[in-house]
Amino acid sequence: xxxxxxxxxxxxxxxxxxxxxxxxxxxxxxxxxxxxxxxxxxxxxxxxxxxxxxxxxxxxxxxxxxxxxxxxxxxxxxxxxxxxxxxxxxxxxxxxxxxxxxxxxxxxxxxxxxxxxxxxxxxxxxxxxxxxxxxxxxxxxxxxxxxxxxxxxxxxxxxxxxxxxxxxxxxxxxxxxxxxxxxxxxxxxxxxxxxxxxxxxxxxxxxxxxxxxxxxxxxxxxxxxxxxxxxxxxxxxxxxxxxxxxxxxxxxxxxxxxxxxxxxxxxxxxxxxxxxxxxxxxxxxxxxxxxxxxxxxxxxxxxxxxxxxxx
Numbered sequence: 001x002x003x004x005x006x007x008x009x010x011x012x013x014x015x016x017x018x019x020x021x022x023x024x025x026x027x028x029x030x031x032x033x034x035x036x037x038x039x040x041x042x043x044x045x046x047x048x049x050x051x052x053x054x055x056x057x058x059x060x061x062x063x064x065x066x067x068x069x070x071x072x073x074x075x076x077x078x079x080x081x082x083x084x085x086x087x088x089x090x091x092x093x094x095x096x097x098x099x100x101x102x103x104x105x106x107x108x109x110x111x112x113x114x115x116x117x118x119x120x121x122x123x124x125x126x127x128x129x130x131x132x133x134x135x136x137x138x139x140x141x142x143x144x145x146x147x148x149x150x151x152x153x154x155x156x157x158x159x160x161x162x163x164x165x166x167x168x169x170x171x172x173x174x175x176x177x178x179x180x181x182x183x184x185x186x187x188x189x190x191x192x193x194x195x196x197x198x199x200x201x202x203x204x205x206x207x208x209x210x211x212x213x214x215x216x217x218x219x220x221x222x223x224x225x226x227x228x229x230x231x232x233x234x235x236x237x238x239x240x241x242x243x244x245x246x247x248x249x250x251x252x253x254x255x256x257x258x259x260x261x262x263x264x265x266x267x268x269x270x271x272x273x274x275x276x277x278x279x280x281x282x283x284x285x286x287x288x289x290x291x292x293x294x295x296x297x298x299x300x301x302x303x304x305x306x307x308x309x310x311x
Contacts, residue, residue, distance in 0.1 A: 004096075012070055025066070034043070038106050042060055046102070048146050048230070050223050050265075051217070062110070066111075067200065084186045085186060086188045086211075087210045087214070088188060092266060099216075100132075100188045101149075103149055104117060104186075113149070113184060117149075119151065125137065126158065134166040134169040134173070138170045142173070146181055146185050148185070149186050150186070152189050152190065155190060155199060160237065163292070171203065174187065193215065195275070220253060225244065228268045237295060238296050239293055243275075245298050246303055279301045310311040
């Protein structure tokens with residue numbers, strides 16, 4: 001007699017068929033391991049991301065549903081379907097695109113997607129200039145994305161032209177394929193919070209098709225500093241204490257101004273990359289270079305970048 005079981009091989013969940021009598025003991029042992037430490041692989045996958053606790057919890061819920069659904073099937077019980085389309089609401093630099101790309105990989109490892117690739121599209125990729133072209137362009141993008149994640153940033157741009165705009169046709173085509181291909185396609189729409197809320201209010205039937213609506217909050221100063229240290233460390237640099245103080249002061253000022261176009265982690269990345277260039281210029285000018293000089297970014301490097309004002 002054959003039955004389904006779950007094996008975790010190299011991080012990927014695979015469904016296999018074996019004789020029930022031969023596999024019952026190993027199956028129970030495996031479920032016991034999942035019970036003791038069920039989400040360690042998810043924690044590991046997302047360990048490099050600062051904050052985003054809501055998203056991490058959502059992925060754990062999806063994974064838990066997969067495991068329990070398989071156990072329910074083995075007992076002859078009905079399994080709940082997984083619809084994974086998502087809406088991301090957040091300002092630039094809060095990790096929306098990076099997370100969407102990561103989810104393509106994670107969902108593939110969970111056997112929720114057949115390919116696990118990532119396709120990013122914008123209005124111009126979907127909306128045509130004459131009747132009939134939009135549906136064709138949108139279907140073409142959807143076909144390329146099948147088996148993976150289709151990510152559309154600034155999705156509200158599809159509705160900016162009103163009822164007569166071809167963007168509405170793109171939305172209608174997306175909605176149809178969300179239903180038809182939900183077993184092997186994840187659609188993620190993203191954009192600024194206020195614009196996304198307005199977009200949903202103009203399309204009442206759209207919100208119900210996205211079971212996961214996640215808010216990507218702006219980072220606070222401490223989180224931005226943690227991101228800065230991580231970015232520097234990845235490049236094998238460190239920030240001196242005075243450099244950290246200068247960077248923290250600058251970030252506090254930016255957040256106090258509450259600039260709408262403040263780009264969060266992207267802003268920090270630009271500072272670090274420019275500081276590294278300033279560091280290189282400074283070392284060449286000073287002549288004698290010690291091993292520590294090669295590693296530490298100073299306040300002067302941060303301040304010199306600030307004077308340029310081109311981040």
